[in-house]
Structure formats: structure tokens, C-alpha cells
Amino acid sequence: MTQHNSAPQADGAVDPHVRAATPDAASSARSGASGWWRDAVIYQVYPRSFADGDGDGMGDLPGVRERLPHLAALGADAVWLSPFYASPQADAGYDVADYRAIDPMFGTLHDADALIRDAHALGLRVIIDIVPNHSSDRHEWFVRALAGDPAARERYHFRAGRGERGELPPNDWESVFGGPAWSRVPDEPGLWYLHLFAPEQPDFNWEHPAVRDEFRSVLRFWLDLGVDGFRVDVAHGLVKAAGLPDMGSGEQLRLLGTAELPFFDQDGVHEIYRSWRQVLDEYPGERIGVAEAWAPSAERTALYVRADELHQAFNFHYLGTDWDAPALRAVIDASLTSLGAVGAPATWVLSNHDVVRHRTRLGGGVSRARAASLLMLALPGSAYLYQGEELGLPEVAELPDEARQDPSFFRDNGQDGLRDGCRVPLPWENDGPSFGFGAGGSWLPQPPEWGALSVAAQTGDPDSTLELYRTALRLRRERPELGDGEPLEWLTAPEGVLAFRRGGFVCAANTGTGPAVLDFRTGALLLASGPPPATESGRTVLPGDTTAWWAGR
Numbered sequence: 001m002t003q004h005n006s007a008p009q010a011d012g013a014v015d016p017h018v019r020a021a022t023p024d025a026a027s028s029a030r031s032g033a034s035g036w037w038r039d040a041v042i043y044q045v046y047p048r049s050f051a052d053g054d055g056d057g058m059g060d061l062p063g064v065r066e067r068l069p070h071l072a073a074l075g076a077d078a079v080w081l082s083p084f085y086a087s088p089q090a091d092a093g094y095d096v097a098d099y100r101a102i103d104p105m106f107g108t109l110h111d112a113d114a115l116i117r118d119a120h121a122l123g124l125r126v127i128i129d130i131v132p133n134h135s136s137d138r139h140e141w142f143v144r145a146l147a148g149d150p151a152a153r154e155r156y157h158f159r160a161g162r163g164e165r166g167e168l169p170p171n172d173w174e175s176v177f178g179g180p181a182w183s184r185v186p187d188e189p190g191l192w193y194l195h196l197f198a199p200e201q202p203d204f205n206w207e208h209p210a211v212r213d214e215f216r217s218v219l220r221f222w223l224d225l226g227v228d229g230f231r232v233d234v235a236h237g238l239v240k241a242a243g244l245p246d247m248g249s250g251e252q253l254r255l256l257g258t259a260e261l262p263f264f265d266q267d268g269v270h271e272i273y274r275s276w277r278q279v280l281d282e283y284p285g286e287r288i289g290v291a292e293a294w295a296p297s298a299e300r301t302a303l304y305v306r307a308d309e310l311h312q313a314f315n316f317h318y319l320g321t322d323w324d325a326p327a328l329r330a331v332i333d334a335s336l337t338s339l340g341a342v343g344a345p346a347t348w349v350l351s352n353h354d355v356v357r358h359r360t361r362l363g364g365g366v367s368r369a370r371a372a373s374l375l376m377l378a379l380p381g382s383a384y385l386y387q388g389e390e391l392g393l394p395e396v397a398e399l400p401d402e403a404r405q406d407p408s409f410f411r412d413n414g415q416d417g418l419r420d421g422c423r424v425p426l427p428w429e430n431d432g433p434s435f436g437f438g439a440g441g442s443w444l445p446q447p448p449e450w451g452a453l454s455v456a457a458q459t460g461d462p463d464s465t466l467e468l469y470r471t472a473l474r475l476r477r478e479r480p481e482l483g484d485g486e487p488l489e490w491l492t493a494p495e496g497v498l499a500f501r502r503g504g505f506v507c508a509a510n511t512g513t514g515p516a517v518l519d520f521r522t523g524a525l526l527l528a529s530g531p532p533p534a535t536e537s538g539r540t541v542l543p544g545d546t547t548a549w550w551a552g553r
Helices: 061-074 109-121 140-146 209-225 269-281 298-305 325-340 365-378 407-411 448-453 465-478
Strands: 041-045 078-081 098-102 125-130 158-160 182-185 188-194 229-232 288-291 347-349 382-386 497-502 505-510 516-518 524-528 534-536 539-542 546-551
Touching (some): 061 078, 061 109, 061 465, 098 209, 109 125, 109 209, 269 298, 288 298, 298 325, 325 497, 365 465, 365 546, 497 516, 505 539
Parallel strands (some): 041 382, 078 125, 229 288, 347 382
Antiparallel strands (some): 497 505, 516 539, 534 539
């Protein structure tokens, strides 16, 4: 598959004309030093699975630090790190016991500081996860609460059970990981505590001022260390409806992101984020907040990114859309309209650590995945990449049960909770016990064919997915129309094709499996995700499952 790109740089090389020595200088030339996040390409690192620096089979911060040049050469503007805090690891670090400490499995606070400094030297900003909806059950506050401390209990949701002896949960809410969202207090059978996720993750009571004060302090701790922003886990979940009312229905998770729920997306969350924005604005360098907000509509999502709240919100409506031209156009229009109404940039994402990798999820194999990626990178706003998608990695569906660690897998008896399949450690080299992930193997088994998908195998191959991403990100930076540049103007296109113009740039994505004839003028081909479009009788023929970029006439 020919991409019509320029010669790639060697892995780890940093183009001095593209990257700069400081994060401020690394901001897009299109927007100068202001609003860097509006068109940033942000690369998600799942530390367990990115690179292992100490050879124990588990990824860590020194491993991430060593591989930062890969992200700089790729063309990313920022790196987002999933949790590395002190944690019992009941949910892969999303159960935090100490928000100001690094878990020893990932390294030390010194390692975090060194990583941030190295990233900044490469022109990469650093965004870290913060987990404010719940803590670990090993958090000092919850340990005291279980011991009967009334002040500590007020910082969580403790309630008397229903039934004659309190033997029933206080309401009918269901956990995201399956089963009731309540667990009994061990020494007080009639008392229950709320956990919208695993029992080891009790929900904070955000009506309590001590909780609000604590998290503003945590923000300042990491901002003082130099981080450039926070991705807010379960940003929609902090405030619960008054009185914790019953849902009155089962299978509640099917409604997530599509309907109003008493435990998600309550209006009270916005007061919290306005106070966080004040903290972020105290610091120089445009520090940002990014909401992981599952809201029932694009309009509700836009509320999280009003001018005095957070800066970005993940576009889950786009992530959940099939490879279908009318459906994609509808969600793109809804996203741009709703976010434009509050002056916020759109964000686009295809994969992350919680969903099936888009190469597998969309069907159609690597060709469709490449086409979807090139379409996403041409849209107005900011783009998020999940580690390994630049290699075209598929979901790993065949993992032995004994290797799995996703808590929802065990609670659902294997019928759900298959997130481990997108978390398999990355292949860096062609061979070796873990394809270069680390000297001690990998915590999840890697498929034997992954050597051919490794960074080493794909570097320098003009037809590889890695070089497609490198070229696309370079063009995205060089073309003033892209990122947060020119608005999108739809072009009339045949059935199954999405086509638009952005100033002097044209993009067309053929979501069908057969070729499509384009009736509009395209221009000089810049990049194609698959075989280059042909010309017949003066018209462009775009192959199926292919996206192409042109410099329009």
C-alpha cells in the first residue's frame, strides 16, 4: 500500500524544524503560544504496557522515559499517562491509595520528575490521570471510615440498608463492573457503602468540603512538579442525585452515555470544575483539564468545556460510531456544532485502554483502521492516539483466563470485561522474549506475530502503518488548514463516501468496500491510507476502505 510520503526519519530522531526544546515552543505554529490544546495530538501511554525499564515484566516510568523519543519522532504534542499512583492495583491503578505517591511497581517520585523534565526537553507536554470519583479501600480516609471514624465516613457514601435488618442495598444502583453498586461494611452488617466500580473503589462524597479541598491540593502538588494538565477519570460521576433515588430498572449500564442517570452527569459537577479551572489558571504555561465524561448527548458533553470549566472533553460519541458515512457525518456535525457553541475545540479518538482496539472493533482489518485514522486526523480540533494504534495493533482476544487482570472479567464470569485485550504490552523489536518490551517478559502474553508489527520492523518501511502515522502527523503540523485551522465544508460525494474541504485541503474517506468515483476536483495527492486513488476520464477513483488527502486546487 503506497502512501506517497516523504522519507521517514530514523526512530528516535527529532526534527529540529518540527519539535522544540520546551513545551511552549512546541505548541502549534498555527495557534502560537496560545491554546496549544486546541489542535494537539495527545498520545495515551498505559504505563503497565508501554515499556519495562527494570525487567520485572511490568511497564514503568523509567521505561516510558526511555521511549519518549519515539513519541517525539511520531509527531505527538503531548503524552497522557494512565495512573501510576500508590495503589493495591485492584483496578490497574484506578484504585488510588495515595494521590501524592508513585506505586513502587512504576518507580519513584524522582522517576516522575525526570520523565516530566525529559518530555519537556523533547517538546512534549505531560498530562496525567487524576481519579476523583473514588479512592482505594486502602486510602487512609476509608480505612478510618471502616474503623468507625464519623468524620471519615462523611467523606464517602455510607447508608443503612433496606429490609428488616438492613440486609438489602440502600438502592437499586448497579456497578459498572457488574452486580450491586453497594457493599456491606464488614463489622456492621446493616451498613453499606457505595462503589460505582469495584468494591475496592468506594465513591467519595463530593458534597463534603474536605473532599473538595483535598483534590485542589492534589492538583497543586502535581502542577508544582511540572505536569501540564490532568485527564479527569469518570469526570461525570462525582455528584450524585439528592437522596440517591432508585433507577427503577435493570441493565442500567446499557444506558450509560445515552440517558439521564442519577449517579452520572449531574449538574453539580460543573461547580467543581469551575473551582479546578481557577487552580489551573494560577499556573503559567496553559495547564489544562480534560474530562472523561460519558454524557447522553453532545450538548451535555459541551457543558464540561465552557470557558470557565475544563479545556477538553473526550468525544465518546465519535468513538462509538460505526464505519458508516452517514453516521460519521452526523456525529461530526453534532460535535462541531455543540462544542463550537461554547468556543471549545472538538476532540477525536478511536481507541483507548477501555475499549476494543479500532482495528478489530471496526472490522475490515488494518486497511479500514488506517482509513479511519487518516479521517480522524483530518477533522478540526485535537486528536488522541492510544499506544500501539500507530503500529496497527489488533485486539488480542485469545488470552488465558489465568493471565487476565481486568476486575470486570471476574465479576461477570468471563462474559464481559475483556479490557485486557487492548492492554497487551507493545512490541518494540522484531524478536526476543517480549519483542523489546523488557528483559523480563511481559505481564500479558504477546501474540507471536507481533514481531512483524513492532516499531523496529515498521520503521523505514514506506507502506507501514507507523510511517503512515508519522507522515500524517507531519502534514497535520505543516498544513495550516488542519488541526484548529480552517472550518470543515462538506463536499457532495457518492454513497458511502465522506468528503470535505478545509481551505486548500481536501479529504475523502470511502467507507464502502468497493471503489467510488469522486465528482469533485481533488488536487495533488498528499497521502493515502491504502492504494493511491486512480484517475479515470479525469475523475478520481477512491478504493474501498481508503482515506486520501489532497492539496486542493
